[in-house]
Amino acid sequence: MRDGQAKLVLLPPAIVLLRAMRQTFIGGGGWAYFRVPSLSPLKAYSRSFDYVEVNSTFYEMPSLQEVEGWRRAVPESFHFSVRAHRSITHACPFDDSEATHSSFLRMLEICRILRADILHLQLPPTAIPDQALARSLSDFLGAHEWRPIQLALETRVEASLASSPQLLEAMQERGIIHSVDPLKGQVPAYYSDTLYARLFGRGYHNLYQPTDDELKSLDDLASGFNRAFLTFHGARMYSDAARLKTYRARGKFPSLTKAVGLDSLREVLAEDTVFPSMKAELSHSQGWKLYEAPGDKRVRVGEALSLLPDGIYSSLDEVLKALGEKGSPS
Secondary structure (H helix, E strand, C coil), X not given: CCCCCCCCCCCCHHHHHHHHHCEEEEEECCCCCCCECCXXXXXXXXXXXXXXXXXXHHCCCCCHHHHXXXXXXXXXXXXXXXXXCHHHHCCCCCCCCHHHHHHHHHHHHHHHHHCCCEEEEECCCCCCCCHHHHHHHHHHHCCCCCCCCEEEEECCCCCCCCCCHHXXXXXXXXXXXXXXXXXXXXXXXXXXXXXXXXXXXXXXXXXXXXXHXXXXXXXXXXXCCCEEXXXXXXXXXXXXXXXXXXXXXXXXXXXXXXXXXXXXXXXXXXXXXXXXXXXXXXXXXXXXXXXXXXXXXXXXXXXXXXXXXXCEECCHHHHHHHHHHHCCCC
């Protein structure tokens, strides 16, 4: 082998087969904001992604005719997951009323029409994961047959499952996936063969853009499951999902802007920055974004803005001039 020539490493057949069997689905929480001229949003979306979480079903029950139209609009290989209507989980989670059971049956029918893989159930932050909730969940689901659809439950109280062995046991007995947000440092409380991740990140509400390292860590986590559904919900969910898909396909992240350094920062800040603004206001409204730094690196805008002297800035030029005088970013 010549110096500098790459060495071919042959993986054992079992490992090659295991990797081929694993599936990772990457997409966003809905298609309504995916706009392409002359195409419906769902058709346009399905040309870029092979998976979507139907998020609107949490707020409104669509007609079955509308759901059938969604299925017809996408390729046969396209995958859906569905967010369950809030009437099932929010007012009185999994109560034994006829209305709640009816809502659940309607969601199962929607999933079957879409051939959805997952029905996602999200508890409100006020839901206490105690023994009573565990019993309600078990009794409620005991009245239904939902398979082969898989259920994923998202609890929104910090460390709730770790402190609630009854709910944990009820979920495991029913084969329910623990839905988490790895961008917030969350991992499932127990292993199942499927990872269901709803990705918002550590920002305020959905104002967050994951770094390259965060996306790499997410990809590493997903590789430990037979199936992984990675659903981006941030303000730039389509861009974030595309970045991860590109990395998985090419081993390299795409550039976020045409320019680099201060010129890249200009592109990002020019989108929606309001002037005049104080340094703290700029950091709050713009710091969650990423820009292209030298050396093929995506860096958080907040890191650059932290170098600004305190004060009120009347224009973008004034901000960039102050940063240039600090010598960063170059």
